[in-house]
Amino acid sequence: MKGNKDLVFDYELPHHFFGVPKNREQINQMESERKMKIKVEESIKLEDGKHSGEIEDVEYKSPKGYNYMDLVIKTQIKNKDVKVKVSYPQNITENSALGQLMIRFGAKLEVDKELEPEEFLTKGKKVEFQTVTEGKYYNVVLESVKPKD
Numbered sequence: 718m719k720g721n722k723d724l725v726f727d728y729e730l731p732h733h734f735f736g737v738p739k740n741r742e743q744i745n746q747m748e749s750e751r752k753m754k755i756k757v758e759e760s761i762k763l764e765d766g767k768h769s770g771e772i773e774d775v776e777y778k779s780p781k782g783y784n785y786m787d788l789v790i791k792t793q794i795k796n797k798d799v800k801v802k803v804s805y806p807q808n809i810t811e812n813s814a815l816g817q818l819m820i821r822f823g824a825k826l827e828v829d830k831e832l833e834p835e836e837f838l839t840k841g842k843k844v845e846f847q848t849v850t851e852g853k854y855y856n857v858v859l860e861s862v863k864p865k866d
Contacts, residue, residue: 761794763801763848763855768792769865772842773800775835777807784808786815786834788862790844803846803857814859821863 770792778785784807789800805815811826815834819826822837847861 761797761799763792763794763799765849765855767845767847767861768801769843769845770801772838772840772844774840775838776802778804788818788838790846790857790862801846801857803859803862805859817860818862
């Protein structure tokens, strides 16, 4: 139908089809649903040096097309539970940061074989890690994360 100028659609899509509000009340409701209140918390500084904790979770993310695995570690600072995230690029080789982490946690790496990090990075497993401050923020040294003996 290329070039057909007489083609006309004479039906109307329902307003809810595209999420278009029908009246001011629906607009107000949609705006209030998008708003969020975030609690202000005390800033807790993680001092440079060696720390211990336990694995809380393994998460995956893909910002801007790059794949990362986040290891979430729960530790205590000033008698408060604090979650620390360590991001590893999601490629596994004998020399990559994630590959070295897997080896430290007991994985045997075989080329062309798949492995599930969660099998080795189990929730509740005790770990040690080291932090360094860069500017106003601390960073976990990737190579320092290891099982606690």
